[in-house]
Amino acid sequence: MEHAAVPGMTPEQILQTWIDRYAATILKTCFVCLSDRAQAEDATQDTFIKAWRHLADFQRKGVANEKAWLLKIAINTCRDYRRTAWFRHVDARTALEDLPQRLMEAEAEDHDLMLTVCGLPDRYKQVVLLYYYHGLTEQETADSLGLSLATVSRRLRKAEALLRAALEGGEQDA
Numbered sequence: 001m002e003h004a005a006v007p008g009m010t011p012e013q014i015l016q017t018w019i020d021r022y023a024a025t026i027l028k029t030c031f032v033c034l035s036d037r038a039q040a041e042d043a044t045q046d047t048f049i050k051a052w053r054h055l056a057d058f059q060r061k062g063v064a065n066e067k068a069w070l071l072k073i074a075i076n077t078c079r080d081y082r083r084t085a086w087f088r089h090v091d092a093r094t095a096l097e098d099l100p101q102r103l104m105e106a107e108a109e110d111h112d113l114m115l116t117v118c119g120l121p122d123r124y125k126q127v128v129l130l131y132y133y134h135g136l137t138e139q140e141t142a143d144s145l146g147l148s149l150a151t152v153s154r155r156l157r158k159a160e161a162l163l164r165a166a167l168e169g170g171e172q173d174a
Contacts, residue, residue, distance in 0.1 A: 015052050022067060023048075026074045029129055032118050033078035043081055047074040068136055072144040075126055082122075116166045124159035127152055 009017070026047050031040035050073050051058070063069045117128055130141040131152070142152040 011052070011055050014055065015048065018051060018066065018070060019048060022070050025067070025134065026070060029071060029074050029134070030078055032114070032125065032129060033075065033122070034081055035118065039081055043074065043077045046077050050077065065136070065140055067134065068130075068140045068144045071130060071134060071136070072146075075130075075145065113163070113167070116163055119166070120159060120162060124155055124162060127155045128159045128163075131156060 023044065027040055027044045030043040030047070031037060034040050034043060047070065051070055054073075058066070058069060117125060117133075120128065126145055127141055130136045130144055131138065136144065138152050138156070139149055141147075142149045145152070147155075
């Protein structure tokens with residue numbers, strides 16, 4: 001993977017590169033986590049603000065995967081949003097049509113799968129998004145979520161079982 005934080009780039013250039021590369025990905029992730037377009041857009045902006053504030057940490061630690069680092073910030077930002085009183089009043093039924101059309105280019109069956117993923121409990125939804133949707137390895141997923149590799153593996157297996165049951169019309173408790 002090409003690293004955005006190369007010597008000679010200003011912090012502004014690094015941030016702009018991240019926004020160009022990852023804004024749509026982070027918006028989709030935030031939308032799936034929050035089930036609200038306006039909140040997802042706010043969380044996306046907050047993610048880049050936090051990344052900007054912690055750019056020195058990113059450079060000092062020599063983070064290997066900038067996408068995983070940004071997704072970790074996005075997921076933590078969404079967690080913070082979900083802790084607010086506002087979320088007690090949100091209709092949890094997700095309508096992917098709320099996202100701009102250019103961000104939701106999917107076949108009908110992909111659309112159904114994404115709606116099913118949106119209905120998973122957060123612990124399973126997050127690992128599915130990072131591992132399958134964003135293509136992170138299990139270790140990168142574990143690092144992004146602050147979990148052990150074994151926990152990520154267990155959650156992926158459970159999420160797969162839940163998705164299989166839901167898509168086949170079965171009911172299974174999380």
